[in-house]
Amino acid sequence: MEKLEDAIEEVGGVALYARSETLQAAAKKNHFGIQVHWQLGDAKWNYITPGDVRTTTAIMRYSLYEYSGPKYSYSLAFTNTEHYHYHFEDETGDR
Numbered sequence: 001m002e003k004l005e006d007a008i009e010e011v012g013g014v015a016l017y018a019r020s021e022t023l024q025a026a027a028k029k030n031h032f033g034i035q036v037h038w039q040l041g042d043a044k045w046n047y048i049t050p051g052d053v054r055t056t057t058a059i060m061r062y063s064l065y066e067y068s069g070p071k072y073s074y075s076l077a078f079t080n081t082e083h084y085h086y087h088f089e090d091e092t093g094d095r
Contacts (some may be wrong), residue, residue, distance in 0.1 A: 058082035
């Protein structure tokens with residue numbers, strides 16, 4: 001199976017295997033080599049205009065906001081059109 005969406009329709013260990021394979025394939029892709037400076041806001045979606053970031057990362061929109069959880073102070077959510085092994089860090093280098 002190539003896509004996680006295909007695996008979701010199946011049950012048991014097959015779905016877990018397909019998900020694992022998708023993540024392994026995503027992890028083998030090259031580093032983007034780009035930086036973005038997303039501003040802290042509220043939980044509303046911010047749409048990324050067509051261009052290098054959107055084309056290269058396949059990220060269409062994001063939401064970055066303060067979050068008062070037990071472990072984290074911020075939340076980042078995003079919608080993407082391709083599977084990648086994304087890594088994000090803030091200005092301090094915290095992942």
